[in-house]
Amino acid sequence: MAITNKTLAIAATSLLIGLIVLGLKVLAWWLTGSVALYSDALESIVNVVTAIVALIAVRLAQRPADAALPYGYHKAEYFSAVVVGVMIIVAAILILREALYGFLEPEMPEAPVQGLVISAFATIINLVWAQVLIRQGRKARSPAIEADGQHLMTDVVSTVGVLVGLALVYLTGFAQLDAILAALVALNILWSGWGVIRDSVGGLMDVAVPPDIQKTIRDVIANNADGAIEAHDIRTRQAGKMTFIDFHLVVPGAMSVDDAHSICDGIEAKLREAVDDAQITIHVEPENKAKHAGIVVL
Template structure:
């Protein structure tokens, strides 16, 4: 599923890029050129996402016993950096035109092509974000937000070009391009921040931790005495949890094993994709 979506993203990105370049050739609009430049980044980002997903789907091996899922974070970081670069490229193209505005021609057909490309991107972005979150895939989710940033860019560009066309104030064309560049710059920085957190083994979010704590609290009333040294991290669609479980000294190994099995089963229901490691200790190790 993930690779099929990444392939679809690449094909749509190529189609959208062609439409936007044609729109620029018809109009000469710096805003439409900036929009096309942002779409070239979408093509590169889709290729990165597809490559990362192929690596991430590889099963664990001797050198990577925990799997290859972190490969998706490298793609997501790269996409965030590309979004930032796209914003800077747009600013570079728009600033000179802001100082020396030029009238535009052929805006009707050009804006129509750009609007068609924007509609395709909007549908793709919603699909990638929804499926990316459902599959817990940072590469697909990042690609979806990247495409969504292109939608915002295009809408801002169309608004600016339309206002410039209606009023004859051609400086609105580069001005709107600059404003949208600022918006997608923030999106790119956010993507980089989230993806670097995954590479640095950032812990699970408050909602997932709350569900884990609820399960652990329930099992403390079923024979366990204490839980301590709890640690979590995420690697793409997988999440990892480890902790020390203190049980009564009189509890047999078999009883402790059954308790851990029940606990692991409930934890995996609470957080799908969770891998659990439990270190059982006697009550002499109790810290509370």
Template sequence: MSLGIGAPPSSIGRGVRRIAMATVAVAMLVLGLKYVAYALTGSVALFSDALESVVNVVAGLVALWAVHVSYIPADNDHPFGHHKAEYFSAVLEGVLIVLAALLILREAWFAYLEPRTLEAPALGMAINGVATLINAAWATFLIRKGRELRSPALNADGRHIMTDVVTSVGVLAGLLLAIATGWSILDPALAALVALNILREGFKVVTNSLSGLLDQAIEPSEAEEMRQIISAHADGALEVHDVKTRAAGRATFIEFHLVVPGKMTVADSHCICDRIEDALQARFEDARVIIHVEPEEEAKQTGVPVL
């Protein structure tokens, strides 16, 4: 058996934590701008936009905690590390998104019962527009870094903020229409649409995170690439079977059985395992590889022949 455990460079952990801290700062800035826009106009649609930013601040703080925990080295109580802490963060963020949507629906209903006249709409929408541009730039950065660093917390934050951007654009467009037509009913209607969109995004965030908590296998395209890497570096072995994978944040756990000729020495089979491990770890960041070596006489099932 051969086991490869590679801890992520500390510089990566520090980088992710810095991004998480910056996310909180950006969320607080955007929240301040959006609240000012709401206070100037009294628009329930802009209130809904500001309320989602409150969720962004809370979610950013939770993500910061989760990222810190996920980079704590493995210990006796957690020998496989703490990578899944980020999934808990993403699940909590999804729950907060749903809660925000319900609060927005409540405000939209009251505004529908008692329509409000918008005050200083141009200035309020201009301020909200600046906040939306800041959000768009930061969300794009978070999604890119989340994928690059394989951080579920950063990726979930980026996806949520991008949803905020889309809804903000819709709110601004709708308010322009409300001003042009004089239909005050459009304000609570827009807020309700924002809430429904937020509910949809919250559902997606929760389900994606639960898949990670339930040890979902890696993507089919990655699994195929993994098999090709094993085949290309397993010269001297006969076949591979019982391949299992799971993703836990940035870590990828790979386990399989490697069948070798019965007369092969332990040293030779160990060399094959080392080659495979090195190749897999070069492709999959923080790969944890477990290989069970079997002599061909005792192999219990037919697997994938090594080419």
């Protein structure tokens, strides 16, 4: 419960910080009229929308399983991340549109020093907060929070490029460079959006847990199945912070239901120690169902 409440608090804080950074970047664009800074501010609007979607998804994912969704609401965060990815791509398209206009009708930005300082300050805030989101998102296994952090890191990279490029605009007087920078920012955002959607679709498609966790699961089963014959058809999937594990456990045909149940209880207890938020299903079978594959215990 403590981790859950912390995740919700992080999502709410992310929205507040997103609004602050958006205000700073809009101010920087208003002072300079730079197309590149406009694109940067537009990306911050996406950050705010991302934070809102993440907050809703995290809150929804906390709901307990019910008759309608007996496996829980954990996948809500994956839907959130897909929405974020689509929003990122829409923002990139809008930025490319503005970059084209800026390239065809270039203008030198105004108030260079003030705009650069304000944008740099906003970027420092984003950098610090992005690190917090990525770290906490992975710790809580929250796809929505981690996606928010990854997008903020993309925003940081984009803004640094914009700031360096604008400095060159002022030094060289090449006004069209401003629009070129905006286009590069848009391409970077497109790549980020694709990455967020790709990872989220994997979760929606019930992708297996990473190889290192799979190995841990197999080792735990092998080391705690004394009395059984083998374990086969081991399957895993990830849904938000939940890890679903199911497999078939073959036991001697003469073994009592009570003894077989005790073996299952022991395996489940050890799996929950090794894998956080594990949901485990074990199908017990008699020895004539053995496949002589998977994890051979005896």
